[in-house]
Amino acid sequence: MITVRGEPPPMSDVPIPGGRDVRGRLEEPDAETESVVIACPPHPQHGGSRSDQRLVAVSEALGEAGIACLRFDYGAWDEGRGEREDVRNAVRWADDRYDEVGLFGYSFGASQALLAAADLDGPIAGVAALAPTASLGPDLDAVAALAALEAPALVLYGERDTTADWEPVLERARERGDDVVSLPADHFFLGTREEIAEAVAAFFASAFERP
Numbered sequence: 001m002i003t004v005r006g007e008p009p010p011m012s013d014v015p016i017p018g019g020r021d022v023r024g025r026l027e028e029p030d031a032e033t034e035s036v037v038i039a040c041p042p043h044p045q046h047g048g049s050r051s052d053q054r055l056v057a058v059s060e061a062l063g064e065a066g067i068a069c070l071r072f073d074y075g076a077w078d079e080g081r082g083e084r085e086d087v088r089n090a091v092r093w094a095d096d097r098y099d100e101v102g103l104f105g106y107s108f109g110a111s112q113a114l115l116a117a118a119d120l121d122g123p124i125a126g127v128a129a130l131a132p133t134a135s136l137g138p139d140l141d142a143v144a145a146l147a148a149l150e151a152p153a154l155v156l157y158g159e160r161d162t163t164a165d166w167e168p169v170l171e172r173a174r175e176r177g178d179d180v181v182s183l184p185a186d187h188f189f190l191g192t193r194e195e196i197a198e199a200v201a202a203f204f205a206s207a208f209e210r211p
Contacts, residue, residue: 013025020089025072035098039055041074044073044083054193055106061198080137102125104127104130112136113132119145125208128199130196133169134167147172154203162186
């Protein structure tokens with residue numbers, strides 16, 4: 001279970017290099033860590049930001065597991081392509097500072113996490129995708145990205161989610177033998193955030209080979 005700390009974990013705001021105005025909030029556990037997860041927010045034109053409560057819950061659970069988390073905001077809207085580069089730049093930033101890097105995203109951010117992870121210069125430890133949609137547009141095929149991904153993946157979906165086109169991603173994940181978690185929820189996952197956070201933290205604890 002997620003526990004409540006007496007003091008909040010250390011936090012710092014960081015600019016992400018790369019030519020776009022991208023800023024993140026880095027949350028680190030009490031103990032020194034070599035592992036970090038980049039958390040990608042949902043659609044910025046629909047209010048998605050690093051303050052999304054699903055991202056915050058996951059960040060807190062990762063902290064309890066001894067893993068740092070960088071939640072960030074995308075730069076100016078760029079039809080999904082600039083946002084994909086924002087994710088890549090966040091990974092590059094983290095790669096210079098940590099030994100192990102993973103990706104988590106929700107909705108639009110879940111698809112972006114898959115898209116970015118499939119085409120990075122260096123290895124990624126794993127990708128956890130909550131309610132990913134199959135495509136974000138031309139040349140932004142999350143299903144194909146998952147097929148090309150060399151790292152393990154976790155796909156979480158809501159049984160009543162009629163917003164995201166998650167079925168093709170789920171099918172490909174099962175073909176790959178990836179972990180799949182079904183939740184009794186719609187696209188907003190009310191009442192299931194703790195379950196989501198614990199599943200994602202457990203996935204990355206395994207991907208990072210933590211006890």
